[in-house]
Amino acid sequence: MPDPDLGRLALGITLFRPSRDQVDRVLAHTASGFAGVIAFDDGGLPDAEAERLTRAGVTLLSAGRNVGIAEALNQIVAAARAAGASTLLLLDQDAEPPAGLAAALLAALTRLRQAAIPVAVVGPAPAPAVGHKAPAYPPRPGAPACDALAPVQFLATSGSLIDLDALARIGPFRADFFIDGVELEWCFRAWSLGYGCYLARDVAIPHRVGGGVIRGFGIAMPRQPLFRMATYLRNAVYAWRLPHVPLRWKLVQAAYLPLQAGLYWADSGWRPAVLLRLLGAVRDGALGRLGPPWDRP
Structure with a gap:
């Protein structure tokens, strides 16, 4: 039986000069029962691959040039709202999420709400990938923990589940930051407005940042x-x-x-x-x- 919460979750994926395998991974998500699968082409997506995505029902967005990760995320957020989603799971083109990631993060979000903890985003623990440095998420002093859910200063956007109502109050990602530090600034802004950022320590996703x-x-x-x-x-x-x-x-x-x-x-x-x-x-x-x-x- 389909999970009704997944039906109100949109999946957003950012693309930049993706390989065919990376496009295939986007296509694999179209049968997951989400409210929508949204991809933003930040440049370099061949026309044939774009056609494959749209033919499979992916909402494909593009500004026709490289506008940066923050603006791409903001446009994905708008499309997710238009699709009727209440939550948004973000991935980058390199992400290889474990099976059940969306359901696990939705369950984590529910536990935080039941504990009356206002939350903006919940994300998986970073798992090491060969030849790459996994990000570190510093703990947030003074914020309440909830079982395996730990308050952290910030989370990477890729792999994270965002509460769209909270985002509407916090505001969009800073497009003028373009790429690096975007999630850090947004999470600090969330904390300052009373919304937490939580790490789900019982689920992990590999992170590949840079070229070594x-x-x-x-x-x-x-x-x-x-x-x-x-x-x-x-x-x-x-x-x-x-x-x-x-x-x-x-x-x-x-x-x-x-x-x-x-x-x-x-x-x-x-x-x-x-x-x-x-x-x-x-x-x-x-x-x-x-x-x-x-x-x-």
Whole structure:
């Protein structure tokens, strides 16, 4: 018997130059009984693959150019609401969710509601993927736990289940952040408005960020294209001026960001052009110059 809650859940998937296998994974979700399967093409989806998706009933969105993950998510949210969904499960094109992920996260959301805990998003624990660094989600001090559900400062969007009514009150993802730090800023904003972000420790999903891992100075970080590292630095510096970002997080970032930037520069072979790009990103963040990075693909 179909789960009625799944019938009010929409699945949103972001695509950027996907492979045929990644498109096949989107198609596999169309028989899952969701309120809708929504894909956003952020660039590079061949016409033949787009036709396969639409023919299978996938709602395919596109702005005709790379608008960034935040704007893609905002358009997916609007389409999910139009489909009558009350919750939205987000995935990226690399995600390989375990069977029953949606049902497990819906059950977690129900437990939080029954415990009278206002919640914005609940997501799975990050599982390691070979050659990639799994993200870490710092605990949220002072927030109540609920069984295996732990309050965390933020969650990656991929694999997370969002309560759309809560999102309507919190507001959209910041399109001017473009890509990195989008979920971090939104989750801090959610907490500041009384909505929690919870990690379901009894379910996990592998995360693949970047093209490997850079190690040094006692830290490990994903190896990313230069425009992404620069955008991450810019957004992190800009976030220091946001009142809903906790002071403790700002202090940690103030110590951590120079190490990350130095490690990235070292990994590039100490190229002057890389250093100039990173310093320019820090300047842009301090001055509030956001929006799409000029060197995005």
